[in-house]
Amino acid sequence: MSFSSFGLSQGIIDGIKAMGYTDPTPIQLRAIPLLMHGQDMIGSAQTGTGKTAAFALPILSKLEKHQASGPRCLILEPTRELAAQVETAIRDYARFTDLRVAVVYGGVGYGLQMDQLKRGVDIIVATPGRLLDHIERGTIRLGEARYLVLDEADRMLDMGFLPDVKRVVERCPKERITALFSATVPPEIDTLIRWAMKKPEVVEIGLRRSPAETVKHVIYPVAEDQKSDLLRSLLEEVKYDSVIVFCRTKHRADRVGTMLKKNNHAVAILHSNRTQREREQALQGFRDGKYEVLVATDIAARGLDIASVSHVINFDVPQHPEDYVHRIGRTGRAESTGDAFTLMVAEDAVHVHAIERFIGKKIERIKLPGFEYKFTILFDENKPGALKPHERKAKQVRLSGGYHFGPTGGRRKRR
Numbered sequence: 090m091s092f093s094s095f096g097l098s099q100g101i102i103d104g105i106k107a108m109g110y111t112d113p114t115p116i117q118l119r120a121i122p123l124l125m126h127g128q129d130m131i132g133s134a135q136t137g138t139g140k141t142a143a144f145a146l147p148i149l150s151k152l153e154k155h156q157a158s159g160p161r162c163l164i165l166e167p168t169r170e171l172a173a174q175v176e177t178a179i180r181d182y183a184r185f186t187d188l189r190v191a192v193v194y195g196g197v198g199y200g201l202q203m204d205q206l207k208r209g210v211d212i213i214v215a216t217p218g219r220l221l222d223h224i225e226r227g228t229i230r231l232g233e234a235r236y237l238v239l240d241e242a243d244r245m246l247d248m249g250f251l252p253d254v255k256r257v258v259e260r261c262p263k264e265r266i267t268a269l270f271s272a273t274v275p276p277e278i279d280t281l282i283r284w285a286m287k288k289p290e291v292v293e294i295g296l297r298r299s300p301a302e303t304v305k306h307v308i309y310p311v312a313e314d315q316k317s318d319l320l321r322s323l324l325e326e327v328k329y330d331s332v333i334v335f336c337r338t339k340h341r342a343d344r345v346g347t348m349l350k351k352n353n354h355a356v357a358i359l360h361s362n363r364t365q366r367e368r369e370q371a372l373q374g375f376r377d378g379k380y381e382v383l384v385a386t387d388i389a390a391r392g393l394d395i396a397s398v399s400h401v402i403n404f405d406v407p408q409h410p411e412d413y414v415h416r417i418g419r420t421g422r423a424e425s426t427g428d429a430f431t432l433m434v435a436e437d438a439v440h441v442h443a444i445e446r447f448i449g450k451k452i453e454r455i456k457l458p459g460f461e462y463k464f465t466i467l468f469d470e471n472k473p474g475a476l477k478p479h480e481r482k483a484k485q486v487r488l489s490g491g492y493h494f495g496p497t498g499g500r501r502k503r504r
């Protein structure tokens with residue numbers, strides 16, 4: 090099935106061609122017909138599956154041309170990076186139409202956003218807080234919004250935006266078409282769905298919980314004080330094109346980024362303490378290949394459209410299993426392949442088990458050949474008599490006298 094069979098407008102078909110897309114992805118195959126028919130829908134596909142085009146193409150097609158009536162489509166995003174990225178995608182898809190799009194997010198001045206809004210827009214891509222500011226100032230009115238997209242709803246929940254999202258939904262007309270995307274559907278999102286949507290069809294692509302199938306996952310157990318050394322050795326050993334290193338906190342991201350810079354890696358750092366300009370420069374430089382390594386925190390990196398990531402390295406194990414799936418979503422995007430490495434210390438065992446339960450499979454533990462490990466106990470967890478997580482810490486201390494691995498164990502070939 091090709092894009093031409095959906096009944097999309099000619100302008101949008103031309104836009105798709107210009108993007109170089111030939112075949113719709115599975116989520117596009119299922120979601121585009123629903124939205125073309127004005128059906129509310131819930132998409133549980135993850136980022137990287139082509140979900141932006143899945144909602145944008147039919148909506149843009151239906152909006153067809155610019156109207157002075159006010160915004161007819163509102164897309165809510167959890168972060169400004171995502172909002173900016175979706176706006177860029179929409180501009181690309183709509184480039185052969187006269188539709189106008191504006192992006193509205195916090196952390197920057199109002200000037201540019203006001204200018205865009207004054208000129209009249211058909212589509213607004215926004216984060217909830219700044220959108221509400223504009224609504225209160227009277228610079229955005231949603232009375233004509235016929236399409237509402239709630240993207241990454243689970244992340245909006247995580248970030249505490251759900252009350253704002255509800256306030257925004259209340260400002261939209263009741264007669265509207267609503268699409269909601271969420272990798273997981275916790276009870277709060279379920280309540281939102283029942284409140285905000287009309288008999289939505291659920292489009293579930295693959296197993297809701299499983300990360301991209303094309304990604305090879307492995308865990309590198311290591312002592313806390315050897316994490317930085319192991320990361321450096323991994324980056325030397327593995328042939329990568331571009332890699333995102335995820336850290337738990339902004340402080341750790343700064344520390345790891347600085348350490349890698351000292352080791353002559355071209356590194357960009359992305360977290361929410363950096364200014365908007367720094368974040369944009371980091372992202373653009375990474376996309377352009379100026380930086381080979383992007384060190385990021387979860388919130389900053391959520392859903393980023395970076396097509397060519399060959400590797401994701403979890404310097405810290407994510408505390409929430411969904412974050413693992415989202416991080417890994419950076420690789421294997423739109424069906425290309427990637428590798429995902431997770432550094433694990435003894436205290437992480439409980440989180441790793443939660444991740445394995447969540448994704449429904451065990452992740453292989455491997456050793457980096459040639460690396461001088463202090464202890465091996467973490468590799469033994471499946472063997473009879475292995476230590477329970479709470480027993481390991483004490484044992485590690487006893488073993489930390491310099492233990493070397495033999496030649497076996499998970500050697501990765503240089504590609």
Ligand code: AMP
Binds near residue numbers: 110117142
């Ligand atoms: P998304 O899941 O929306 O973040 O999209 C992930 C990536 O897939 C983006 O780089 C898109 O440009 C790309 N993409 C979306 N749809 C297609 C398609 N039908 N064919 C090829 N690439 C696509």
